[in-house]
Amino acid sequence: MVDPLLVFQGWLQEAKDAGVREPTAMALATVDAQGAPAVRMVLLKHADERGFVFYTNLESDKGHQLATHARAELCFHWAHFERQVRVHGPVEPVTDAEADAYFASRAHKSKLGAWASQQSRPLESQGKLLKAVAGVALKHPLSVPRPPHWSGFRVVPDWIELWSAGEFRLHDRVRYTRDAEAEGGWAPRRLYP
Template sequence: MTNDPHALFRAWMAEARASELNDSNAMALATVGADGMPSVRMVLLKGHDERGFVFYTNRESRKAGELAADPQAALLFHWKSLRRQVRIEGPVSLVSDEESDAYFATRSRDSQLGAWASDQSRPLDARATFEARFEEVQARFEGGDVPRPPHWGGYRVTPVRIEFWQDRAHRLHERRVFVRDGDGWQEGLLYP
């Protein structure tokens, strides 16, 4: 049994990739609005290492505005087929332009075009409006590479707390918690 939460996460993620039917990298991202109201939505984990957990989005979206005002977040992975979940809490920082560019280049062309066409989280009068904008962007970049929009990029959640929850019979679950302590981690157990 490892006492390194990143190694444990990698092991659990590998099992989830093999067992989850769709989006084993889906995670709930919780932020807080200016009014103190929590907000949660699903995003996809696109990178993980000892520095943290990375996702990408429109930096003019609601979530981005909330992170700009209060750069802290909580993440939750729930792998139903494995009967496990991982909770992560920590400060959030922007991913470098170079890292954002590299990831953007791996996206499908339509996803790249969609990043240009969408005013994510803003009101939309009709689906046809968005579809027309998508067609305009297609024409704009026809025959060439699609660069990363300046308003689109990555965020990194640097964990200060990671909890691993494993379902057990009769609700006698196992909960391991790791809390950042300087350059290392303090490990403990929680009652189910």
């Protein structure tokens, strides 16, 4: 039985090995307060049997949207390989320990930016942002703690869809739905492209 997570991890590694720029980039689709779709690119930081993890400012648009409607869809697209992966399911916050560990691994300037950016809010000028970063650097010259408004989310897949291009647009598309009774825990269904 095919494990879609293992296929995903293999495809991601191939993209990394091939030097694809931002191989972990994924479109994140959420729902706004009016029920309309909202999509943007974010970076995958971890994927395992528990789900797909990314980090953000909790006060951003996506943070508010996920707090209100805790479901999302992800889409990875590696044009070089003519492959796409979609992941759909509920979203849960990562633990404080997970967020702390990932934040500690970030570059110093990225940590400063997490404090300085009022993500999704209007910004008068780039200079104002740079001034805010400088202010945070003065306050935290050596060690930068994780801001209380910065953490991560895990998309727990209800289903994972693997798509690869075929000749004459006869693509291969299989959706794996989580099913505890299915062999390997996933029930596959081939879909028309």
